[in-house]
Amino acid sequence: MSDVRTRLRTALATTTERLGAAGVPSPSVDARALLAHAADTDRHLLLLDALPEDFEDRLEASTARRERREPLQLILGRAPFRRLELAVRPGVFIPRPETELALDLLREHTRGPLAEIVDLCAGSGALGASVLDELPGSRVLSVEIEESAAELTAENLEAAGPGRGRVLRADLLGEIPELDAAAPVDAVLSNPPYIPAGAVPQDPEVAAHDPHRALFGGGEDGLEVPRAVIDWAGRLLRPGGMLVMEHADVQGPAARELVQAHGGFEDVATARDLTGRDRFLLARRAAAGAQAGRGRLSR
Structure with missing residues:
Protein backbone atom coordinates (compact mmCIF):
# COMPACT_ATOMS: atom_id res chain seq x y z
CA MET A 1 0.00 0.00 0.00
CA ARG A 69 -1.96 20.13 -26.06
CA GLU A 70 -4.07 17.28 -27.37
CA PRO A 71 -7.46 17.69 -25.63
CA LEU A 72 -7.83 15.68 -22.44
CA GLN A 73 -11.16 14.30 -23.68
CA LEU A 74 -9.53 12.69 -26.72
CA ILE A 75 -6.86 11.09 -24.55
CA LEU A 76 -9.48 9.67 -22.18
CA GLY A 77 -11.89 8.78 -25.00
CA ARG A 78 -14.82 10.39 -23.24
CA ALA A 79 -16.23 13.75 -22.23
CA PRO A 80 -18.60 14.60 -19.37
CA PHE A 81 -21.79 16.35 -20.43
CA ARG A 82 -24.59 16.91 -17.92
CA ARG A 83 -25.30 13.43 -16.48
CA LEU A 84 -23.54 11.56 -19.26
CA GLU A 85 -20.07 10.37 -20.20
CA LEU A 86 -20.07 10.76 -23.97
CA ALA A 87 -17.82 8.91 -26.36
CA VAL A 88 -15.52 11.27 -28.26
CA ARG A 89 -13.06 10.69 -31.06
CA PRO A 90 -10.59 12.67 -33.19
CA GLY A 91 -12.10 14.80 -35.93
CA VAL A 92 -15.38 15.45 -34.12
CA PHE A 93 -16.20 18.62 -32.17
CA ILE A 94 -15.70 18.07 -28.44
CA PRO A 95 -18.73 19.10 -26.34
CA ARG A 96 -18.23 22.12 -24.11
CA PRO A 97 -19.58 22.70 -20.58
CA GLU A 98 -21.27 25.98 -21.58
CA THR A 99 -23.53 24.10 -24.00
CA GLU A 100 -25.04 22.10 -21.12
CA LEU A 101 -27.29 25.04 -20.19
CA ALA A 102 -29.26 24.67 -23.44
CA LEU A 103 -31.37 21.84 -22.06
CA ASP A 104 -32.18 23.76 -18.87
CA LEU A 105 -33.30 26.73 -20.96
CA LEU A 106 -35.44 24.49 -23.13
CA ARG A 107 -37.24 22.96 -20.17
CA GLU A 108 -37.66 26.35 -18.50
CA HIS A 109 -39.23 28.05 -21.51
CA THR A 110 -41.23 25.25 -23.13
CA ARG A 111 -45.01 25.24 -23.02
CA GLY A 112 -46.54 21.87 -23.60
CA PRO A 113 -44.88 18.53 -24.35
CA LEU A 114 -41.29 17.82 -25.24
CA ALA A 115 -41.79 14.62 -27.18
CA GLU A 116 -40.31 15.32 -30.62
CA ILE A 117 -37.02 17.20 -30.66
CA VAL A 118 -34.57 17.98 -33.45
CA ASP A 119 -30.87 18.62 -32.80
CA LEU A 120 -29.25 20.50 -35.69
CA CYS A 121 -25.47 20.41 -36.20
CA ALA A 122 -25.31 17.56 -33.73
CA GLY A 123 -21.54 17.02 -33.59
CA SER A 124 -20.98 14.32 -30.97
CA GLY A 125 -24.71 14.15 -30.25
CA ALA A 126 -24.30 15.76 -26.83
CA LEU A 127 -27.56 17.72 -26.81
CA GLY A 128 -29.67 14.96 -28.29
CA ALA A 129 -28.22 12.33 -25.97
CA SER A 130 -28.93 14.51 -22.94
CA VAL A 131 -32.53 14.97 -24.08
CA LEU A 132 -32.98 11.20 -24.33
CA ASP A 133 -31.34 10.72 -20.93
CA GLU A 134 -33.35 13.34 -19.05
CA LEU A 135 -36.69 13.26 -20.89
CA PRO A 136 -37.64 9.56 -20.99
CA GLY A 137 -40.68 10.10 -23.22
CA SER A 138 -38.78 12.03 -25.87
CA ARG A 139 -37.57 11.10 -29.34
CA VAL A 140 -34.68 12.87 -31.05
CA LEU A 141 -33.72 13.42 -34.67
CA SER A 142 -30.12 14.61 -34.91
CA VAL A 143 -28.83 16.21 -38.09
CA GLU A 144 -25.11 16.30 -38.88
CA ILE A 145 -23.20 16.88 -42.11
CA GLU A 146 -19.95 15.02 -41.35
CA GLU A 147 -19.92 11.23 -41.64
CA SER A 148 -17.61 10.61 -38.67
CA ALA A 149 -19.64 12.94 -36.45
CA ALA A 150 -22.92 11.36 -37.56
CA GLU A 151 -21.58 7.92 -36.64
CA LEU A 152 -20.51 9.16 -33.21
CA THR A 153 -23.87 10.86 -32.70
CA ALA A 154 -25.65 7.58 -33.42
CA GLU A 155 -23.44 5.81 -30.88
CA ASN A 156 -24.11 8.36 -28.13
CA LEU A 157 -27.84 8.54 -28.84
CA GLU A 158 -28.22 4.78 -28.64
CA ALA A 159 -26.30 4.63 -25.37
CA ALA A 160 -28.46 7.35 -23.82
CA GLY A 161 -31.86 6.25 -25.10
CA PRO A 162 -31.92 2.94 -26.95
CA GLY A 163 -34.23 3.05 -29.95
CA ARG A 164 -35.40 6.62 -29.38
CA GLY A 165 -32.85 8.57 -31.42
CA ARG A 166 -32.00 8.60 -35.09
CA VAL A 167 -29.44 10.47 -37.17
CA LEU A 168 -29.84 12.16 -40.51
CA ARG A 169 -26.67 13.07 -42.39
CA ALA A 170 -27.43 16.24 -44.34
CA ASP A 171 -26.31 19.78 -45.13
CA LEU A 172 -28.59 22.41 -43.59
CA LEU A 173 -27.72 24.82 -46.39
CA GLY A 174 -29.56 22.62 -48.89
CA GLU A 175 -33.01 21.11 -49.22
CA ILE A 176 -33.65 18.08 -46.99
CA PRO A 177 -37.03 16.47 -47.72
CA GLU A 178 -36.60 13.91 -44.94
CA LEU A 179 -36.07 16.71 -42.42
CA ASP A 180 -39.10 18.61 -43.69
CA ALA A 181 -41.11 15.42 -43.17
CA ALA A 182 -40.25 15.46 -39.45
CA ALA A 183 -42.43 18.52 -38.81
CA PRO A 184 -44.08 19.46 -36.59
CA VAL A 185 -41.71 19.10 -33.65
CA ASP A 186 -41.77 20.50 -30.14
CA ALA A 187 -38.26 21.92 -30.02
CA VAL A 188 -35.15 22.60 -32.05
CA LEU A 189 -31.78 22.61 -30.29
CA SER A 190 -28.55 23.61 -31.95
CA ASN A 191 -24.94 24.39 -31.23
CA PRO A 192 -23.97 25.32 -34.80
CA PRO A 193 -20.59 26.53 -36.04
CA TYR A 194 -20.60 30.30 -35.56
CA ILE A 195 -17.03 31.64 -35.48
CA PRO A 196 -16.57 34.51 -37.99
CA ALA A 197 -14.22 33.97 -40.91
CA GLY A 198 -11.52 36.30 -39.59
CA ALA A 199 -11.42 34.96 -36.03
CA VAL A 200 -8.66 32.49 -35.19
CA PRO A 201 -9.07 30.17 -32.18
CA GLN A 202 -6.27 30.81 -29.71
CA ASP A 203 -6.25 27.57 -27.72
CA PRO A 204 -4.11 24.87 -29.34
CA GLU A 205 -6.69 22.27 -28.27
CA VAL A 206 -9.28 24.01 -30.45
CA ALA A 207 -7.15 25.20 -33.35
CA ALA A 208 -5.41 21.88 -33.94
CA HIS A 209 -8.05 19.36 -32.95
CA ASP A 210 -11.60 20.66 -33.48
CA PRO A 211 -12.62 20.34 -37.15
CA HIS A 212 -12.80 23.77 -38.77
CA ARG A 213 -16.14 22.93 -40.34
CA ALA A 214 -17.55 22.63 -36.82
CA LEU A 215 -16.11 26.00 -35.80
CA PHE A 216 -16.59 28.51 -38.61
CA GLY A 217 -20.18 29.43 -39.32
CA GLY A 218 -19.74 30.76 -42.85
CA GLY A 219 -19.67 34.32 -44.13
CA GLU A 220 -17.74 37.21 -42.65
CA ASP A 221 -20.01 37.33 -39.59
CA GLY A 222 -20.04 33.56 -39.02
CA LEU A 223 -23.82 33.47 -39.18
CA GLU A 224 -24.52 31.60 -42.42
CA VAL A 225 -25.16 28.28 -40.66
CA PRO A 226 -26.99 29.86 -37.68
CA ARG A 227 -29.24 31.61 -40.21
CA ALA A 228 -30.01 28.20 -41.74
CA VAL A 229 -30.79 26.82 -38.26
CA ILE A 230 -33.32 29.60 -37.72
CA ASP A 231 -34.88 28.93 -41.12
CA TRP A 232 -35.21 25.21 -40.37
CA ALA A 233 -36.67 25.97 -36.95
CA GLY A 234 -39.33 28.06 -38.68
CA ARG A 235 -40.17 25.12 -40.92
CA LEU A 236 -40.09 22.43 -38.24
CA LEU A 237 -41.56 23.86 -35.06
CA ARG A 238 -45.18 23.53 -34.06
CA PRO A 239 -46.87 26.73 -32.86
CA GLY A 240 -45.45 27.34 -29.38
CA GLY A 241 -42.40 25.17 -30.07
CA MET A 242 -39.02 26.46 -28.87
CA LEU A 243 -35.74 27.16 -30.59
CA VAL A 244 -32.63 27.22 -28.37
CA MET A 245 -29.46 27.98 -30.33
CA GLU A 246 -25.98 28.63 -29.00
CA HIS A 247 -23.91 31.48 -30.46
CA ALA A 248 -20.79 33.52 -29.73
CA ASP A 249 -20.96 35.99 -26.87
CA VAL A 250 -20.86 38.94 -29.30
CA GLN A 251 -23.63 37.64 -31.58
CA GLY A 252 -26.70 38.13 -29.38
CA PRO A 253 -28.09 41.21 -31.16
CA ALA A 254 -27.31 39.81 -34.61
CA ALA A 255 -29.01 36.49 -33.80
CA ARG A 256 -32.15 38.27 -32.58
CA GLU A 257 -32.17 40.37 -35.74
CA LEU A 258 -32.01 37.19 -37.85
CA VAL A 259 -35.12 35.87 -36.11
CA GLN A 260 -36.88 39.21 -36.54
CA ALA A 261 -36.06 39.21 -40.25
CA HIS A 262 -37.30 35.65 -40.61
CA GLY A 263 -40.64 36.36 -38.94
CA GLY A 264 -43.07 33.99 -37.33
CA PHE A 265 -41.41 33.90 -33.89
CA GLU A 266 -42.27 35.51 -30.56
CA ASP A 267 -40.70 35.77 -27.10
CA VAL A 268 -37.30 36.29 -28.72
CA ALA A 269 -34.51 36.76 -26.21
CA THR A 270 -30.85 36.17 -25.46
CA ALA A 271 -29.87 34.02 -22.47
CA ARG A 272 -26.54 34.23 -20.72
CA ASP A 273 -24.27 31.36 -19.79
CA LEU A 274 -23.03 30.71 -16.25
CA THR A 275 -20.19 33.22 -16.72
CA GLY A 276 -22.67 36.00 -17.57
CA ARG A 277 -21.91 36.08 -21.30
CA ASP A 278 -24.58 36.22 -23.99
CA ARG A 279 -24.70 32.64 -25.25
CA PHE A 280 -28.12 31.42 -26.40
CA LEU A 281 -30.86 32.59 -28.72
CA LEU A 282 -34.37 31.76 -27.47
CA ALA A 283 -37.36 32.04 -29.77
CA ARG A 284 -40.89 30.61 -29.67
CA ARG A 285 -42.75 29.73 -32.86
CA ALA A 286 -45.74 32.01 -33.15
CA ALA A 287 -49.22 30.70 -33.79
CA ALA A 288 -50.26 30.28 -37.41
CA GLY A 289 -51.23 33.59 -38.95
CA ALA A 290 -49.12 35.65 -36.57
CA GLN A 291 -47.52 38.68 -38.15
CA ALA A 292 -43.92 38.41 -39.29
CA GLY A 293 -41.52 39.68 -36.67
CA ARG A 294 -44.11 39.46 -33.91
CA GLY A 295 -42.72 39.34 -30.41
CA ARG A 296 -40.36 40.88 -27.96
CA LEU A 297 -36.66 41.35 -28.67
CA SER A 298 -34.63 41.48 -25.48
CA ARG A 299 -31.61 40.31 -23.60
Missing part, protein backbone atom coordinates in the same frame (compact mmCIF):
# COMPACT_ATOMS: atom_id res chain seq x y z
CA SER A 2 2.74 2.48 0.95
CA ASP A 3 4.53 1.74 -2.32
CA VAL A 4 1.33 2.53 -4.26
CA ARG A 5 0.87 5.81 -2.40
CA THR A 6 4.47 6.78 -3.05
CA ARG A 7 4.20 6.00 -6.76
CA LEU A 8 0.98 7.99 -7.02
CA ARG A 9 2.34 11.02 -5.14
CA THR A 10 5.46 11.07 -7.27
CA ALA A 11 3.50 10.63 -10.47
CA LEU A 12 1.01 13.34 -9.57
CA ALA A 13 3.69 15.89 -8.71
CA THR A 14 5.73 15.13 -11.83
CA THR A 15 2.75 15.11 -14.18
CA THR A 16 1.33 18.33 -12.77
CA GLU A 17 4.70 20.05 -13.18
CA ARG A 18 5.06 18.85 -16.76
CA LEU A 19 1.58 19.93 -17.77
CA GLY A 20 2.02 23.32 -16.12
CA ALA A 21 5.25 23.87 -18.01
CA ALA A 22 3.48 22.98 -21.26
CA GLY A 23 0.88 25.70 -20.65
CA VAL A 24 -2.05 23.40 -19.89
CA PRO A 25 -4.65 25.64 -18.16
CA SER A 26 -5.60 23.15 -15.40
CA PRO A 27 -2.48 21.03 -14.83
CA SER A 28 -3.46 19.52 -11.48
CA VAL A 29 -6.97 18.53 -12.55
CA ASP A 30 -5.71 17.07 -15.80
CA ALA A 31 -2.88 15.24 -14.05
CA ARG A 32 -5.32 13.49 -11.72
CA ALA A 33 -7.48 12.47 -14.68
CA LEU A 34 -4.44 11.07 -16.50
CA LEU A 35 -3.35 9.12 -13.42
CA ALA A 36 -6.80 7.56 -13.09
CA HIS A 37 -6.75 6.73 -16.79
CA ALA A 38 -3.34 5.08 -16.48
CA ALA A 39 -4.54 3.18 -13.42
CA ASP A 40 -7.66 2.10 -15.34
CA THR A 41 -9.96 3.14 -12.51
CA ASP A 42 -12.92 5.36 -11.75
CA ARG A 43 -12.21 5.18 -8.02
CA HIS A 44 -10.51 7.90 -6.03
CA LEU A 45 -6.76 7.50 -6.29
CA LEU A 46 -6.39 7.32 -2.49
CA LEU A 47 -8.55 4.19 -2.45
CA LEU A 48 -6.27 2.20 -4.73
CA ASP A 49 -4.21 -0.60 -3.21
CA ALA A 50 -2.62 -1.74 -6.49
CA LEU A 51 -1.58 -0.32 -9.84
CA PRO A 52 -1.30 -1.99 -13.25
CA GLU A 53 2.18 -3.18 -14.16
CA ASP A 54 2.24 -0.79 -17.11
CA PHE A 55 0.97 2.19 -15.07
CA GLU A 56 4.06 4.35 -15.60
CA ASP A 57 4.24 3.53 -19.31
CA ARG A 58 0.58 4.38 -19.85
CA LEU A 59 0.93 7.58 -17.85
CA GLU A 60 4.00 8.64 -19.82
CA ALA A 61 2.24 8.10 -23.13
CA SER A 62 -0.87 10.08 -22.15
CA THR A 63 1.13 12.84 -20.44
CA ALA A 64 3.22 13.33 -23.58
CA ARG A 65 0.00 13.69 -25.62
CA ARG A 66 -1.38 16.28 -23.20
CA GLU A 67 1.92 18.18 -23.22
CA ARG A 68 1.42 18.56 -26.97
Whole structure:
Protein backbone atom coordinates (compact mmCIF):
# COMPACT_ATOMS: atom_id res chain seq x y z
CA MET A 1 0.00 0.00 0.00
CA SER A 2 2.74 2.48 0.95
CA ASP A 3 4.53 1.74 -2.32
CA VAL A 4 1.33 2.53 -4.26
CA ARG A 5 0.87 5.81 -2.40
CA THR A 6 4.47 6.78 -3.05
CA ARG A 7 4.20 6.00 -6.76
CA LEU A 8 0.98 7.99 -7.02
CA ARG A 9 2.34 11.02 -5.14
CA THR A 10 5.46 11.07 -7.27
CA ALA A 11 3.50 10.63 -10.47
CA LEU A 12 1.01 13.34 -9.57
CA ALA A 13 3.69 15.89 -8.71
CA THR A 14 5.73 15.13 -11.83
CA THR A 15 2.75 15.11 -14.18
CA THR A 16 1.33 18.33 -12.77
CA GLU A 17 4.70 20.05 -13.18
CA ARG A 18 5.06 18.85 -16.76
CA LEU A 19 1.58 19.93 -17.77
CA GLY A 20 2.02 23.32 -16.12
CA ALA A 21 5.25 23.87 -18.01
CA ALA A 22 3.48 22.98 -21.26
CA GLY A 23 0.88 25.70 -20.65
CA VAL A 24 -2.05 23.40 -19.89
CA PRO A 25 -4.65 25.64 -18.16
CA SER A 26 -5.60 23.15 -15.40
CA PRO A 27 -2.48 21.03 -14.83
CA SER A 28 -3.46 19.52 -11.48
CA VAL A 29 -6.97 18.53 -12.55
CA ASP A 30 -5.71 17.07 -15.80
CA ALA A 31 -2.88 15.24 -14.05
CA ARG A 32 -5.32 13.49 -11.72
CA ALA A 33 -7.48 12.47 -14.68
CA LEU A 34 -4.44 11.07 -16.50
CA LEU A 35 -3.35 9.12 -13.42
CA ALA A 36 -6.80 7.56 -13.09
CA HIS A 37 -6.75 6.73 -16.79
CA ALA A 38 -3.34 5.08 -16.48
CA ALA A 39 -4.54 3.18 -13.42
CA ASP A 40 -7.66 2.10 -15.34
CA THR A 41 -9.96 3.14 -12.51
CA ASP A 42 -12.92 5.36 -11.75
CA ARG A 43 -12.21 5.18 -8.02
CA HIS A 44 -10.51 7.90 -6.03
CA LEU A 45 -6.76 7.50 -6.29
CA LEU A 46 -6.39 7.32 -2.49
CA LEU A 47 -8.55 4.19 -2.45
CA LEU A 48 -6.27 2.20 -4.73
CA ASP A 49 -4.21 -0.60 -3.21
CA ALA A 50 -2.62 -1.74 -6.49
CA LEU A 51 -1.58 -0.32 -9.84
CA PRO A 52 -1.30 -1.99 -13.25
CA GLU A 53 2.18 -3.18 -14.16
CA ASP A 54 2.24 -0.79 -17.11
CA PHE A 55 0.97 2.19 -15.07
CA GLU A 56 4.06 4.35 -15.60
CA ASP A 57 4.24 3.53 -19.31
CA ARG A 58 0.58 4.38 -19.85
CA LEU A 59 0.93 7.58 -17.85
CA GLU A 60 4.00 8.64 -19.82
CA ALA A 61 2.24 8.10 -23.13
CA SER A 62 -0.87 10.08 -22.15
CA THR A 63 1.13 12.84 -20.44
CA ALA A 64 3.22 13.33 -23.58
CA ARG A 65 0.00 13.69 -25.62
CA ARG A 66 -1.38 16.28 -23.20
CA GLU A 67 1.92 18.18 -23.22
CA ARG A 68 1.42 18.56 -26.97
CA ARG A 69 -1.96 20.13 -26.06
CA GLU A 70 -4.07 17.28 -27.37
CA PRO A 71 -7.46 17.69 -25.63
CA LEU A 72 -7.83 15.68 -22.44
CA GLN A 73 -11.16 14.30 -23.68
CA LEU A 74 -9.53 12.69 -26.72
CA ILE A 75 -6.86 11.09 -24.55
CA LEU A 76 -9.48 9.67 -22.18
CA GLY A 77 -11.89 8.78 -25.00
CA ARG A 78 -14.82 10.39 -23.24
CA ALA A 79 -16.23 13.75 -22.23
CA PRO A 80 -18.60 14.60 -19.37
CA PHE A 81 -21.79 16.35 -20.43
CA ARG A 82 -24.59 16.91 -17.92
CA ARG A 83 -25.30 13.43 -16.48
CA LEU A 84 -23.54 11.56 -19.26
CA GLU A 85 -20.07 10.37 -20.20
CA LEU A 86 -20.07 10.76 -23.97
CA ALA A 87 -17.82 8.91 -26.36
CA VAL A 88 -15.52 11.27 -28.26
CA ARG A 89 -13.06 10.69 -31.06
CA PRO A 90 -10.59 12.67 -33.19
CA GLY A 91 -12.10 14.80 -35.93
CA VAL A 92 -15.38 15.45 -34.12
CA PHE A 93 -16.20 18.62 -32.17
CA ILE A 94 -15.70 18.07 -28.44
CA PRO A 95 -18.73 19.10 -26.34
CA ARG A 96 -18.23 22.12 -24.11
CA PRO A 97 -19.58 22.70 -20.58
CA GLU A 98 -21.27 25.98 -21.58
CA THR A 99 -23.53 24.10 -24.00
CA GLU A 100 -25.04 22.10 -21.12
CA LEU A 101 -27.29 25.04 -20.19
CA ALA A 102 -29.26 24.67 -23.44
CA LEU A 103 -31.37 21.84 -22.06
CA ASP A 104 -32.18 23.76 -18.87
CA LEU A 105 -33.30 26.73 -20.96
CA LEU A 106 -35.44 24.49 -23.13
CA ARG A 107 -37.24 22.96 -20.17
CA GLU A 108 -37.66 26.35 -18.50
CA HIS A 109 -39.23 28.05 -21.51
CA THR A 110 -41.23 25.25 -23.13
CA ARG A 111 -45.01 25.24 -23.02
CA GLY A 112 -46.54 21.87 -23.60
CA PRO A 113 -44.88 18.53 -24.35
CA LEU A 114 -41.29 17.82 -25.24
CA ALA A 115 -41.79 14.62 -27.18
CA GLU A 116 -40.31 15.32 -30.62
CA ILE A 117 -37.02 17.20 -30.66
CA VAL A 118 -34.57 17.98 -33.45
CA ASP A 119 -30.87 18.62 -32.80
CA LEU A 120 -29.25 20.50 -35.69
CA CYS A 121 -25.47 20.41 -36.20
CA ALA A 122 -25.31 17.56 -33.73
CA GLY A 123 -21.54 17.02 -33.59
CA SER A 124 -20.98 14.32 -30.97
CA GLY A 125 -24.71 14.15 -30.25
CA ALA A 126 -24.30 15.76 -26.83
CA LEU A 127 -27.56 17.72 -26.81
CA GLY A 128 -29.67 14.96 -28.29
CA ALA A 129 -28.22 12.33 -25.97
CA SER A 130 -28.93 14.51 -22.94
CA VAL A 131 -32.53 14.97 -24.08
CA LEU A 132 -32.98 11.20 -24.33
CA ASP A 133 -31.34 10.72 -20.93
CA GLU A 134 -33.35 13.34 -19.05
CA LEU A 135 -36.69 13.26 -20.89
CA PRO A 136 -37.64 9.56 -20.99
CA GLY A 137 -40.68 10.10 -23.22
CA SER A 138 -38.78 12.03 -25.87
CA ARG A 139 -37.57 11.10 -29.34
CA VAL A 140 -34.68 12.87 -31.05
CA LEU A 141 -33.72 13.42 -34.67
CA SER A 142 -30.12 14.61 -34.91
CA VAL A 143 -28.83 16.21 -38.09
CA GLU A 144 -25.11 16.30 -38.88
CA ILE A 145 -23.20 16.88 -42.11
CA GLU A 146 -19.95 15.02 -41.35
CA GLU A 147 -19.92 11.23 -41.64
CA SER A 148 -17.61 10.61 -38.67
CA ALA A 149 -19.64 12.94 -36.45
CA ALA A 150 -22.92 11.36 -37.56
CA GLU A 151 -21.58 7.92 -36.64
CA LEU A 152 -20.51 9.16 -33.21
CA THR A 153 -23.87 10.86 -32.70
CA ALA A 154 -25.65 7.58 -33.42
CA GLU A 155 -23.44 5.81 -30.88
CA ASN A 156 -24.11 8.36 -28.13
CA LEU A 157 -27.84 8.54 -28.84
CA GLU A 158 -28.22 4.78 -28.64
CA ALA A 159 -26.30 4.63 -25.37
CA ALA A 160 -28.46 7.35 -23.82
CA GLY A 161 -31.86 6.25 -25.10
CA PRO A 162 -31.92 2.94 -26.95
CA GLY A 163 -34.23 3.05 -29.95
CA ARG A 164 -35.40 6.62 -29.38
CA GLY A 165 -32.85 8.57 -31.42
CA ARG A 166 -32.00 8.60 -35.09
CA VAL A 167 -29.44 10.47 -37.17
CA LEU A 168 -29.84 12.16 -40.51
CA ARG A 169 -26.67 13.07 -42.39
CA ALA A 170 -27.43 16.24 -44.34
CA ASP A 171 -26.31 19.78 -45.13
CA LEU A 172 -28.59 22.41 -43.59
CA LEU A 173 -27.72 24.82 -46.39
CA GLY A 174 -29.56 22.62 -48.89
CA GLU A 175 -33.01 21.11 -49.22
CA ILE A 176 -33.65 18.08 -46.99
CA PRO A 177 -37.03 16.47 -47.72
CA GLU A 178 -36.60 13.91 -44.94
CA LEU A 179 -36.07 16.71 -42.42
CA ASP A 180 -39.10 18.61 -43.69
CA ALA A 181 -41.11 15.42 -43.17
CA ALA A 182 -40.25 15.46 -39.45
CA ALA A 183 -42.43 18.52 -38.81
CA PRO A 184 -44.08 19.46 -36.59
CA VAL A 185 -41.71 19.10 -33.65
CA ASP A 186 -41.77 20.50 -30.14
CA ALA A 187 -38.26 21.92 -30.02
CA VAL A 188 -35.15 22.60 -32.05
CA LEU A 189 -31.78 22.61 -30.29
CA SER A 190 -28.55 23.61 -31.95
CA ASN A 191 -24.94 24.39 -31.23
CA PRO A 192 -23.97 25.32 -34.80
CA PRO A 193 -20.59 26.53 -36.04
CA TYR A 194 -20.60 30.30 -35.56
CA ILE A 195 -17.03 31.64 -35.48
CA PRO A 196 -16.57 34.51 -37.99
CA ALA A 197 -14.22 33.97 -40.91
CA GLY A 198 -11.52 36.30 -39.59
CA ALA A 199 -11.42 34.96 -36.03
CA VAL A 200 -8.66 32.49 -35.19
CA PRO A 201 -9.07 30.17 -32.18
CA GLN A 202 -6.27 30.81 -29.71
CA ASP A 203 -6.25 27.57 -27.72
CA PRO A 204 -4.11 24.87 -29.34
CA GLU A 205 -6.69 22.27 -28.27
CA VAL A 206 -9.28 24.01 -30.45
CA ALA A 207 -7.15 25.20 -33.35
CA ALA A 208 -5.41 21.88 -33.94
CA HIS A 209 -8.05 19.36 -32.95
CA ASP A 210 -11.60 20.66 -33.48
CA PRO A 211 -12.62 20.34 -37.15
CA HIS A 212 -12.80 23.77 -38.77
CA ARG A 213 -16.14 22.93 -40.34
CA ALA A 214 -17.55 22.63 -36.82
CA LEU A 215 -16.11 26.00 -35.80
CA PHE A 216 -16.59 28.51 -38.61
CA GLY A 217 -20.18 29.43 -39.32
CA GLY A 218 -19.74 30.76 -42.85
CA GLY A 219 -19.67 34.32 -44.13
CA GLU A 220 -17.74 37.21 -42.65
CA ASP A 221 -20.01 37.33 -39.59
CA GLY A 222 -20.04 33.56 -39.02
CA LEU A 223 -23.82 33.47 -39.18
CA GLU A 224 -24.52 31.60 -42.42
CA VAL A 225 -25.16 28.28 -40.66
CA PRO A 226 -26.99 29.86 -37.68
CA ARG A 227 -29.24 31.61 -40.21
CA ALA A 228 -30.01 28.20 -41.74
CA VAL A 229 -30.79 26.82 -38.26
CA ILE A 230 -33.32 29.60 -37.72
CA ASP A 231 -34.88 28.93 -41.12
CA TRP A 232 -35.21 25.21 -40.37
CA ALA A 233 -36.67 25.97 -36.95
CA GLY A 234 -39.33 28.06 -38.68
CA ARG A 235 -40.17 25.12 -40.92
CA LEU A 236 -40.09 22.43 -38.24
CA LEU A 237 -41.56 23.86 -35.06
CA ARG A 238 -45.18 23.53 -34.06
CA PRO A 239 -46.87 26.73 -32.86
CA GLY A 240 -45.45 27.34 -29.38
CA GLY A 241 -42.40 25.17 -30.07
CA MET A 242 -39.02 26.46 -28.87
CA LEU A 243 -35.74 27.16 -30.59
CA VAL A 244 -32.63 27.22 -28.37
CA MET A 245 -29.46 27.98 -30.33
CA GLU A 246 -25.98 28.63 -29.00
CA HIS A 247 -23.91 31.48 -30.46
CA ALA A 248 -20.79 33.52 -29.73
CA ASP A 249 -20.96 35.99 -26.87
CA VAL A 250 -20.86 38.94 -29.30
CA GLN A 251 -23.63 37.64 -31.58
CA GLY A 252 -26.70 38.13 -29.38
CA PRO A 253 -28.09 41.21 -31.16
CA ALA A 254 -27.31 39.81 -34.61
CA ALA A 255 -29.01 36.49 -33.80
CA ARG A 256 -32.15 38.27 -32.58
CA GLU A 257 -32.17 40.37 -35.74
CA LEU A 258 -32.01 37.19 -37.85
CA VAL A 259 -35.12 35.87 -36.11
CA GLN A 260 -36.88 39.21 -36.54
CA ALA A 261 -36.06 39.21 -40.25
CA HIS A 262 -37.30 35.65 -40.61
CA GLY A 263 -40.64 36.36 -38.94
CA GLY A 264 -43.07 33.99 -37.33
CA PHE A 265 -41.41 33.90 -33.89
CA GLU A 266 -42.27 35.51 -30.56
CA ASP A 267 -40.70 35.77 -27.10
CA VAL A 268 -37.30 36.29 -28.72
CA ALA A 269 -34.51 36.76 -26.21
CA THR A 270 -30.85 36.17 -25.46
CA ALA A 271 -29.87 34.02 -22.47
CA ARG A 272 -26.54 34.23 -20.72
CA ASP A 273 -24.27 31.36 -19.79
CA LEU A 274 -23.03 30.71 -16.25
CA THR A 275 -20.19 33.22 -16.72
CA GLY A 276 -22.67 36.00 -17.57
CA ARG A 277 -21.91 36.08 -21.30
CA ASP A 278 -24.58 36.22 -23.99
CA ARG A 279 -24.70 32.64 -25.25
CA PHE A 280 -28.12 31.42 -26.40
CA LEU A 281 -30.86 32.59 -28.72
CA LEU A 282 -34.37 31.76 -27.47
CA ALA A 283 -37.36 32.04 -29.77
CA ARG A 284 -40.89 30.61 -29.67
CA ARG A 285 -42.75 29.73 -32.86
CA ALA A 286 -45.74 32.01 -33.15
CA ALA A 287 -49.22 30.70 -33.79
CA ALA A 288 -50.26 30.28 -37.41
CA GLY A 289 -51.23 33.59 -38.95
CA ALA A 290 -49.12 35.65 -36.57
CA GLN A 291 -47.52 38.68 -38.15
CA ALA A 292 -43.92 38.41 -39.29
CA GLY A 293 -41.52 39.68 -36.67
CA ARG A 294 -44.11 39.46 -33.91
CA GLY A 295 -42.72 39.34 -30.41
CA ARG A 296 -40.36 40.88 -27.96
CA LEU A 297 -36.66 41.35 -28.67
CA SER A 298 -34.63 41.48 -25.48
CA ARG A 299 -31.61 40.31 -23.60
